[in-house]
Amino acid sequence: MTSIIRNxxxxxxxxxxxxxxxxxxxxxxxxxxxxVIGLILxxxxxxxxxxxxxxxxxxxxxPPKFLPxxxxxxxxxxxxxxxxxxxxxxxxxxFNTAFLSITVAVLEVIxxxxxxxxxxxxxxxxxxxxxxxxxxxxxxPGAVILIPSYVLMTxxxxxxxxxxxxxxxxxxxxxxxxxxxFFKSVPRELEEAAxxxxxxxxxxxxDIILPLSRPAxxxxxxxxxxxxxxxxxxxxxxxxxxxKMVLNVALSIFQQQxxxxxxxxxxxxxxxxxxxxxxxxIFSKYYIEGVAYSGVKG
Amino acid sequence: MHNKTKxxxxxxxxxxxxxxxxxxxxxxxxxxxxxxxxxxxKVMATAASYLQEVKRTALPFLxxxxxxxxxxxxxxxxxxxxIWPNKRxxxxxxxxxxxLAPYLIITLIxxxxxxxxxxxxxxNSYDIFTPPQWVNLDNYKNAFRGFVDPASKDFVQSLxxxxxxxxxxxxxxxxxxxxxxxxxxxxxxMKQFFRTVFYGPSVTSSVVITLIFxxxxxxxxxxxxxxxQFFGVFGVDxxxxxxxxxxxxxxxxxxxxxxxxxxxxxxxxRGPSIAWMSIMFQNIFTTAPTFMIMFLAALQDINPILYEAxxxxxxxxxxxxxxxxxxxxxxxxxMVVVLGTIGSLQVFDQxxxxxxxxxxxxSLTPVYLTxxxxxxxxxxxxxxxxxxxxxxxxxxxxxxxxxxxxxIERGTEQY
Numbered sequence: 001m002t003s004i005i006r007n008x009x010x011x012x013x014x015x016x017x018x019x020x021x022x023x024x025x026x027x028x029x030x031x032x033x034x035x036v037i038g039l040i041l042x043x044x045x046x047x048x049x050x051x052x053x054x055x056x057x058x059x060x061x062x063p064p065k066f067l068p069x070x071x072x073x074x075x076x077x078x079x080x081x082x083x084x085x086x087x088x089x090x091x092x093x094x095f096n097t098a099f100l101s102i103t104v105a106v107l108e109v110i111x112x113x114x115x116x117x118x119x120x121x122x123x124x125x126x127x128x129x130x131x132x133x134x135x136x137x138x139x140x141p142g143a144v145i146l147i148p149s150y151v152l153m154t155x156x157x158x159x160x161x162x163x164x165x166x167x168x169x170x171x172x173x174x175x176x177x178x179x180x181x182f183f184k185s186v187p188r189e190l191e192e193a194a195x196x197x198x199x200x201x202x203x204x205x206x207d208i209i210l211p212l213s214r215p216a217x218x219x220x221x222x223x224x225x226x227x228x229x230x231x232x233x234x235x236x237x238x239x240x241x242x243x244k245m246v247l248n249v250a251l252s253i254f255q256q257q258x259x260x261x262x263x264x265x266x267x268x269x270x271x272x273x274x275x276x277x278x279x280x281x282i283f284s285k286y287y288i289e290g291v292a293y294s295g296v297k298g
Numbered sequence: 299m300h301n302k303t304k305x306x307x308x309x310x311x312x313x314x315x316x317x318x319x320x321x322x323x324x325x326x327x328x329x330x331x332x333x334x335x336x337x338x339x340k341v342m343a344t345a346a347s348y349l350q351e352v353k354r355t356a357l358p359f360l361x362x363x364x365x366x367x368x369x370x371x372x373x374x375x376x377x378x379x380x381i382w383p384n385k386r387x388x389x390x391x392x393x394x395x396x397x398l399a400p401y402l403i404i405t406l407i408x409x410x411x412x413x414x415x416x417x418x419x420x421x422n423s424y425d426i427f428t429p430p431q432w433v434n435l436d437n438y439k440n441a442f443r444g445f446v447d448p449a450s451k452d453f454v455q456s457l458x459x460x461x462x463x464x465x466x467x468x469x470x471x472x473x474x475x476x477x478x479x480x481x482x483x484x485x486x487x488m489k490q491f492f493r494t495v496f497y498g499p500s501v502t503s504s505v506v507i508t509l510i511f512x513x514x515x516x517x518x519x520x521x522x523x524x525x526x527q528f529f530g531v532f533g534v535d536x537x538x539x540x541x542x543x544x545x546x547x548x549x550x551x552x553x554x555x556x557x558x559x560x561x562x563x564x565x566x567x568r569g570p571s572i573a574w575m576s577i578m579f580q581n582i583f584t585t586a587p588t589f590m591i592m593f594l595a596a597l598q599d600i601n602p603i604l605y606e607a608x609x610x611x612x613x614x615x616x617x618x619x620x621x622x623x624x625x626x627x628x629x630x631x632x633m634v635v636v637l638g639t640i641g642s643l644q645v646f647d648q649x650x651x652x653x654x655x656x657x658x659x660x661s662l663t664p665v666y667l668t669x670x671x672x673x674x675x676x677x678x679x680x681x682x683x684x685x686x687x688x689x690x691x692x693x694x695x696x697x698x699x700x701x702x703x704x705x706i707e708r709g710t711e712q713y
Contacts, residue, residue: 031486034486044583045510060516060518114397114398124391127394139696139699140409141640141643143688144692146672147416147684151426170400171404202393230503230505232503232647237673252651266509266510269506284497288591
């Protein structure tokens with residue numbers, strides 16, 4: 001009986017194959033729109049990148065030219081050799097930013113996954129209360145914490161120390177929330193087997209949960225790395241001596257340092273954008289999943 | 299953390315010692331790793347100077363956090379043993395909180411503790427160096443004095459600015475994000491590629507984007523060039539517009555072109571200034587792709603059967619969008635609007651870099667004001683006042699979030 005109705009009868013191939021001409025026109029227009037929007041979104045970076053090779057006069061000339069007349073590669077080496085005194089050099093700022101971003105991201109993955117494991121798997125009194133408390137702290141706007149944190153950091157003599165960013169950055173409610181949701185989706189059977197074999201909670205966490213949730217951990221790692229790399233207000237408040245600055249803060253000084261030399265400021269800006277861009281193009285899948293899932297980046 | 303052989307009385311002591319040793323090791327490890335980055339080459343020159351640096355960075359923590367941890371470990375474990383003499387319950391409790399410990403300690407100090415402190419100093423006059431002095435509600439009163447006294451209108455004006463900002467940016471960025479998401483979600487090839495390309499610019503920092511746009515907004519920049527090239531026919535002298543330095547408001551321009559005039563005492567009728575709208579435009583540019591990703595994820599969850607059913611009933615693409623896609627996206631729209639509002643009310647980076655609150659205070663924002671007052675960038679350091687401003691802003695954010703939630707969720711029950 002079942003073989004009478006063949007699969008091909010159900011398909012709408014015949015119906016669909018007669019495509020009118022305007023279908024292809026519509027398709028063409030659709031791709032055109034996509035390409036144009038993609039180009040528009042990238043225009044600032046393309047123009048800025050080309051701008052980094054322009055001379056001082058050319059960068060503010062009107063009407064502006066698309067391509068530089070003379071390709072001035074020295075701009076990049078000038079910026080690399082920037083020295084504002086007291087140890088404030090460009091390589092140093094780059095190092096500071098990278099060090100902070102990596103430390104914060106790694107600590108965050110460790111601590112957030114620990115808390116998330118407790119929320120997702122362990123049973124203990126007060127769990128729901130603490131979880132709701134965590135959700136409530138997610139609602140607190142960063143601006144409220146700003147002033148008293150600054151006072152606290154001053155009192156702890158942490159101004160101009162990387163601790164001031166590492167310690168509060170080591171945990172985030174958003175990361176814990178996202179990992180909790182992920183850990184809940186990990187099948188329980190493996191853990192139960194391990195539990196019967198006498199594994200402790202820590203062993204289950206270390207040997208089963210963590211290896212199984214590598215994609216989620218990588219997502220958190222990347223998002224937090226990017227978050228720290230791009231953050232501006234906290235480093236601006238806490239790290240203000242020339243040798244402790246991060247790239248973002250240094251760039252705002254650049255702009256005063258080089259005044260009308262926009263070509264040099266742009267080199268700094270592009271320099272700052274490149275590592276995150278490269279990271280994004282390599283790990284774009286994880287980025288997009290992370291943002292789509294929780295809006296951690298906001 | 300739980301030792302089987304020891305008696306119940308000695309357990310709290312062991313817990314206290316273990317927690318101190320753990321914290322000691324963590325602090326020393328961080329200090330040792332951190333020391334070279336703190337002082338640079340000078341510190342690394344000799345072993346003695348290196349140790350000196352480690353000591354200098356670790357000591358404040360060992361004092362406060364270390365001693366605190368002894369007391370806390372002792373008290374907590376004592377309470378635990380008293381309340382849960384049953385070993386099984388106790389060990390599950392200890393494991394649970396041991397996993398949560400890093401999160402709880404950091405959050406309790408750097409979020410909860412700090413907010414309580416902010417609440418306290420918002421009722422004080424405080425400049426960090428001298429002890430706080432209780433001034434009752436003066437800080438809160440000063441914040442709103444702008445309603446009666448135009449000379450101190452800064453905070454009121456900053457609220458006025460961010461309300462315009464929210465009003466314009468949030469709907470536009472949400473609409474743009476939905477548009478981009480629907481565009482990419484259509485049956486096209488290289489979906490992944492376009493998604494990556496669209497989202498790419500949004501991963502860079504706001505500082506980079508702001509610097510690039512500041513360059514665009516120069517009198518001789520690309521924006522003026524583009525406008526002169528394509529809209530030169532309107533008779534506007536585009537080249538003379540200084541986008542980030544123009545205090546004329548939107549409503550003011552319309553009124554002026556009709557022959558009217560709004561005096562500077564009635565600044566609140568002038569609308570968002572050109573400088574402020576320039577910042578808005580730049581911000582929509584980067585936030586729309588971020589929110590696009592969220593919409594895209596939601597669009598992919600919609601059951602295609604719904605569209606097929608609609609197609610059989612003869613619905614057009616336009617009808618499908620309005621009757622199926624939008625209603626099903628409602629929860630995500632709510633989330634995006636709430637997140638967008640929270641972000642809009644806290645604009646800082648762009649203002650700090652591009653305009654410093656100027657021209658004529660038309661791009662002041664509450665967070666920028668908070669920062670300015672707390673650091674004493676203009677006049678004395680006023681921590682208490684800054685904290686009060688932050689609390690008022692937080693209250694406004696809470697109210698907005700709550701109202702939007704009620705407002706948008708009301709329609710979602712039927713789906």
